[in-house]
Amino acid sequence: MSGVVLNKIVKKYGALQVVHGIDLKIDPKEFVVLVGPSGCGKSTTLRMIAGLESITAGTLAVDDRVMNKVAPKDRDVAMVFQNYALYPHLNVADNIAFGLKIRKVPKAEIRQSVQEVAEILGLTDYLARRPSDLSGGQRQRVAMGRAIVRHPKVFLFDEPLSNLDAKLRTQMRAEIKRLHKRLGVTSIYVTHDQVEAMTLADRIVVMNEGRIEQIGTPMELFNNPANRFVAGFIGSPPMNQLHGFLEADDAGPVAQIGRLKVRLPKSEVLENQNGKPVVLGIRPEHVTVDEVPGSFPIRINLDLVETLGSEALLHTDLDGMTFVARVETLGEISHLSGVDTLHVKPDLLKLFDAETGRSLSVDARTGT
Amino acid sequence: MTIQEDSSSRNSDVLAAFETEDQPASGGRLEAAIDHLRREWQLYLMLLPMVIWFIVFLYKPMYGLQIAFKDYSIFRGIAGSPWVGLEHFETLFANDQFLRAIKNTVTISALNLLFGFPAPIILALMFNEVLHASYKRTAQTIVYLPHFISSVIIAGIVITAFSPTAGIVNTIMGWFGLDPVYFLTQPEWFRPIFIGTGIWQEAGFGSIVFLAAIAGVNPSLYESAVVDGANRWQMMWKITIPSILPTILIMLIIRIGNIMEVSFELVILLYQPATYETADVVNTWIYRQGLQSGQYDLAAAAGLFNAVVAFILVMTANTLSRRFSRTSLW
Numbered sequence: 001m002s003g004v005v006l007n008k009i010v011k012k013y014g015a016l017q018v019v020h021g022i023d024l025k026i027d028p029k030e031f032v033v034l035v036g037p038s039g040c041g042k043s044t045t046l047r048m049i050a051g052l053e054s055i056t057a058g059t060l061a062v063d064d065r066v067m068n069k070v071a072p073k074d075r076d077v078a079m080v081f082q083n084y085a086l087y088p089h090l091n092v093a094d095n096i097a098f099g100l101k102i103r104k105v106p107k108a109e110i111r112q113s114v115q116e117v118a119e120i121l122g123l124t125d126y127l128a129r130r131p132s133d134l135s136g137g138q139r140q141r142v143a144m145g146r147a148i149v150r151h152p153k154v155f156l157f158d159e160p161l162s163n164l165d166a167k168l169r170t171q172m173r174a175e176i177k178r179l180h181k182r183l184g185v186t187s188i189y190v191t192h193d194q195v196e197a198m199t200l201a202d203r204i205v206v207m208n209e210g211r212i213e214q215i216g217t218p219m220e221l222f223n224n225p226a227n228r229f230v231a232g233f234i235g236s237p238p239m240n241q242l243h244g245f246l247e248a249d250d251a252g253p254v255a256q257i258g259r260l261k262v263r264l265p266k267s268e269v270l271e272n273q274n275g276k277p278v279v280l281g282i283r284p285e286h287v288t289v290d291e292v293p294g295s296f297p298i299r300i301n302l303d304l305v306e307t308l309g310s311e312a313l314l315h316t317d318l319d320g321m322t323f324v325a326r327v328e329t330l331g332e333i334s335h336l337s338g339v340d341t342l343h344v345k346p347d348l349l350k351l352f353d354a355e356t357g358r359s360l361s362v363d364a365r366t367g368t
Numbered sequence: 369m370t371i372q373e374d375s376s377s378r379n380s381d382v383l384a385a386f387e388t389e390d391q392p393a394s395g396g397r398l399e400a401a402i403d404h405l406r407r408e409w410q411l412y413l414m415l416l417p418m419v420i421w422f423i424v425f426l427y428k429p430m431y432g433l434q435i436a437f438k439d440y441s442i443f444r445g446i447a448g449s450p451w452v453g454l455e456h457f458e459t460l461f462a463n464d465q466f467l468r469a470i471k472n473t474v475t476i477s478a479l480n481l482l483f484g485f486p487a488p489i490i491l492a493l494m495f496n497e498v499l500h501a502s503y504k505r506t507a508q509t510i511v512y513l514p515h516f517i518s519s520v521i522i523a524g525i526v527i528t529a530f531s532p533t534a535g536i537v538n539t540i541m542g543w544f545g546l547d548p549v550y551f552l553t554q555p556e557w558f559r560p561i562f563i564g565t566g567i568w569q570e571a572g573f574g575s576i577v578f579l580a581a582i583a584g585v586n587p588s589l590y591e592s593a594v595v596d597g598a599n600r601w602q603m604m605w606k607i608t609i610p611s612i613l614p615t616i617l618i619m620l621i622i623r624i625g626n627i628m629e630v631s632f633e634l635v636i637l638l639y640q641p642a643t644y645e646t647a648d649v650v651n652t653w654i655y656r657q658g659l660q661s662g663q664y665d666l667a668a669a670a671g672l673f674n675a676v677v678a679f680i681l682v683m684t685a686n687t688l689s690r691r692f693s694r695t696s697l698w
């Protein structure tokens with residue numbers, strides 16, 4: 001099995017365990033994003049892969065070679081740090097060349113590699129400058145140049161864009177994606193920003209409190225979150241989670257959410273579970289103001305309209321529960337102010353076990 | 369593929385300028401100053417004790433400097449003494465003892481710069497490599513300690529250690545069959561002992577400022593270097609030392625500015641007439657002329673000369689540093 005393989009990786013600081021057995025297989029050339037709230041152990045996991053932290057238990061292998069005890073420099077990985085980690089006393093060219101100089105690569109070769117990398121990153125005109133004379137985006141590029149120039153087997157990124165302003169972040173995100181397409185190097189990218197994860201990743205690993213909640217492509221996570229945590233983390237605004245319980249009538253199971261009854265498809269999982277507390281998940285995007293074929297209506301009290309331009313967020317109250325809808329404006333929001341009924345497309349609803357938070361993996365059908 | 373970037377999105381830390389409110393457009397400078405004072409009076413109040421200290425102890429005595437150009441007598445007073453122009457300076461530069469004192473001062477300071485200045489830096493770098501926390505703490509405390517001991521006691525320890533009869537140095541030399549040496553009466557031994565004592569006394573305490581500078585180095589620079597394959601030695605040379613270079617240069621400027629100020633107490637405590645030849649520095653000479661022989665005007669002239677030289681040295685060092693390393697005191 002080539003690529004990067006993490007097998008039951010555990011990290012403890014003294015008695016404090018911060019990573020609880022991570023299992024992850026990353027294919028060659030894949031772009032994997034570790035995402036999760038701050039403090040969930042993403043950086044720690046990445047740093048164990050880099051060799052900056054020891055691995056308490058489990059094995060790490062890169063291209064079938066166990067790396068647990070291998071020195072960082074011999075792991076053939078390159079890391080890009082959040083604060084760029086540029087040497088303030090060296091100019092851009094020397095910063096990029098640092099790793100090669102340490103490895104005693106011949107001078108002529110270094111010069112050529114630096115030139116190549118500078119061209120890829122658009123840094124040719126800045127090679128003689130010190131980092132303090134560069135903008136944030138340029139510094140970020142130099143930091144990536146330092147990683148690229150070594151032609152490593154794996155790139156590790158730890159929140160590389162979080163020091164940039166929003167506009168530049170979007171721009172650099174696209175650059176990173178393009179760079180990955182061009183270089184095709186296995187990349188592991190850590191971020192707390194789900195938008196960054198969705199846009200960059202081939203596969204996303206959602207982490208929470210030192211554990212993996214779910215692994216999947218961006219669309220898999222969006223469409224089929226394995227549990228309430230992933231449902232709440234992926235997507236913006238997050239999925240509405242409405243508490244209720246299971247009922248059954250002659251036609252089959254229903255979810256009773258306040259006064260709202262939502263018809264559920266017949267399923268073994270839902271049989272003889274009357275009274276079981278459940279959570280119904282409705283994505284804000286899967287709600288419309290106008291009736292569409294197959295949709296069912298829900299009555300709401302409109303609280304607030306937030307305009308985003310082509311879309312608007314409706315903050316509403318549904319039987320005492322907050323409910324957010326993301327609807328199209330068609331360039332006009334006056335018709336939204338009087339809304340008291342929204343329409344939900346039933347085929348995209350999610351049902352979760354309220355106690356375990358796990359997905360009951362049945363699609364709800366119709367509301368009554 | 370090249371990347372364009374909006375130059376307006378420069379990182380804010382580059383432009384971390386200190387911003388103040390604009391002065392009101394109307395009204396003169398005086399009004400603006402009064403207005404400023406009214407708003408910021410607390411700050412000036414806090415500054416006041418320091419200003420008073422400067423006036424009383426540094427500026428007021430400057431009035432007395434004029435005796436360097438007068439034939440001063442305590443009975444006539446400063447104002448009543450007649451002007452004599454540069455007579456005292458002519459006397460000074462015709463005086464072999466004074467010229468010898470200048471030469472000794474510069475020599476001792478140069479040696480101190482050569483051996484004494486790097487000592488705390490090396491010590492700080494060594495402490496930085498110690499990983500065992502409690503061992504490090506203990507070692508640091510031990511080397512800081514001499515700084516807090518009075519120079520009189522330090523000199524006493526040194527004199528005892530080098531004493532020809534019971535001193536530990538001569539005792540050890542005796543084990544190897546060497547004859548006892550009267551270290552403190554021999555001119556050629558004064559400078560090594562003086563500089564060694566200075567290092568012992570101050571290197572540890574002096575290392576604190578460099579340790580603080582090292583602590584300020586961004587840790588991810590080291591992590592990045594580790595991933596790049598640097599070993600500890602390379603990290604010290606390529607990261608730690610360049611990162612603390614501004615601190616080193618600032619300390620060097622201060623040190624160069626103090627070249628004329630050889631630690632006066634320690635010289636007085638360690639020298640004796642037999643070693644004046646290598647030990648007598650400008651300040652000790654001034655002390656003997658002024659306070660012991662009562663030639664205040666001559667001593668003041670020597671002191672003024674000393675201060676002017678020191679001033680020129682600080683200015684030069686600062687300018688050079690600013691030009692070559694972008695680091696300067698002002």
Ligand SMILES: Nc1ncnc2c1ncn2[C@@H]1O[C@H](COP(=O)(O)OP(=O)(O)O)[C@@H](O)[C@H]1O
Nearest residue numbers: 013016018036037038039040041042043044045
């Ligand atoms: N050196 C350390 N000693 C003790 N706890 C640590 C250390 N480094 C990180 N932690 C803890 O480990 C947890 C995970 O940290 P980290 O991996 O940095 O989270 P993030 O997902 O935000 O990158 C945090 O709760 C943090 O407090």
Ligand SMILES: [Mg+2]
Nearest residue numbers: 042043044159
């Ligand atoms: Mg982190």
